[in-house]
Amino acid sequence: MTVTVLGLGEMGSALAAAFLAGGQRTTVWNRTAGKADALVAEGAVRAGSVAEAVAESDLVVVNVKGNDAVRAILASAGSLDGRVVVNLTDGTSGEARDLAARVSDQGAAYVHGQIMTIAPAIGHADSVVFYGGDSAAYERHREVLSLLGGRGAYLGDDAGTPALFGLAMNDTMWGTLNGFLHAAALLSSEGVEVKRFLEHATASLSGLLGYLPSLAEEVDRGEYAVPFGALKHHLPAVADLVRESRDRGIDDEFPSYTLRLVRAVVEDGHGDDSYSRLVERFRSSPAS
Ligand SMILES: NC(=O)c1ccc[n+]([C@@H]2O[C@H](COP(=O)([O-])OP(=O)(O)OC[C@H]3O[C@@H](n4cnc5c(N)ncnc54)[C@H](OP(=O)(O)O)[C@@H]3O)[C@@H](O)[C@H]2O)c1
Incomplete structure (x- = not known):
């Protein structure tokens, strides 16, 4: 089983490193090619283009800044026939559903993932990632995806649900933090x-x-x-x-x-x- 990671920012690099640490053959691509150097030194395979990277693996993980970038990257891949695209890029539930439809038009299955942790915690047993979308595709790659966080949870076949859960968590977090920090101003x-x-x-x-x-x-x-x-x-x-x-x-x-x-x-x-x-x-x- 091989995996391709498109996007090697702070989070994408952590995802690729976790796949490598788990013994997966990992192909990587990033717009700024030099960001792949450290991973290549660890054993990753560098792809020269998105199409080349996609051709390498059944499982294609995308993690970049913003779903506009995801759309542009996947559009440049040409055919995604028979692939499973797991998009771990933050966005809205509507954006996730839109991507699910586009990816399906390109011949691939779509799984959306919502990462609920920071990059250094990727790969830890208690890190949470919510998944939603094509259930057969998720099942096929569940074990490999569990390398990213021990507490992966599949929420159902709606690709929008993980993003909604992530936003609900952030909504709760910011409300709580704002209250606490206002209280901190009061106390101090x-x-x-x-x-x-x-x-x-x-x-x-x-x-x-x-x-x-x-x-x-x-x-x-x-x-x-x-x-x-x-x-x-x-x-x-x-x-x-x-x-x-x-x-x-x-x-x-x-x-x-x-x-x-x-x-x-x-x-x-x-x-x-x-x-x-x-x-x-x-x-x-x-x-x-
Ligand atoms: N960092 C975290 O701890 C963390 C935690 C939870 C969720 N996330 C989520 O993970 C995703 C990535 O975050 P990050 O922290 O890794 O961001 P980052 O360090 O700023 O990296 C951004 C990545 O997106 C790529 N990119 C941006 N625009 C692009 C475009 N138009 N075409 C191609 N590639 C493009 C960048 O490529 P270049 O290198 O060429 O600029 C880079 O690989 C985001 O959705 C973020 O919300 C991150």
Whole structure:
């Protein structure tokens, strides 16, 4: 079994290195040819063109910056007949589905992969990569792909799902990080070490993570009634956070946005519902 890697940036180089470390014959191509030198020194085969690289392997892995580049690279390959293209380039679910259709028109099977880790963690047992698309093609190459991360998960035959999962994870991450760093600004304005706060907050933060499954269930069922901890009880606390931020001369846009959301949902008559009711607000754009 051989594998071709198209794109040798920070991530593509890590992918090719993991295939090599796993004993795979690995053919590599990059727009800037010199980036292949280190991998070639480790045993990779250098291809002079995309078409040459694609001709070498049944499994063609693509990892570049942006799906416009993926489209251009695959278009330059000519025929992809009988190949399995695994695109590990970040983008939207729509871009992944569009690529799946284009690749299928070129005669190949398409699998989309969403890498959930940074380049140095590629190849580690606990690194996560989500996959979606052609199930037979994924099964055929599952073992080779597991060299990239021990926790690969196939999410179904929709090529868009891995990208959606990746974006949902990032959405959760940035919301959480923004809240934490706003809190860090609040604490440090008082000269409090953030590390000291964390020592005391760990139990509450674990509780927050433990709260997510019940929110998920409420959203999935579309039922938001709760016996306690309703939205109306959040409202004064969010208002306190806005005032505390202003009093300290700290940017209050982030908590003010939360205040606007919570207040609007309470004013719509849902103050006795769970915090999860906010999902209905997010579902409609402000313009609608
Ligand atoms: N780096 C990470 O830790 C990480 C983590 C998770 C996901 N990812 C994802 O992995 C993908 C690659 O990221 P990266 O960090 O490896 O980026 P990078 O280091 O900036 O490398 C970009 C790669 O894309 C190629 N490229 C860009 N435009 C091209 C074009 N028009 N035609 C041909 N090749 C083109 C570059 O070729 P040249 O060398 O010729 O410029 C290079 O191989 C992205 O989707 C990124 O979001 C990266």
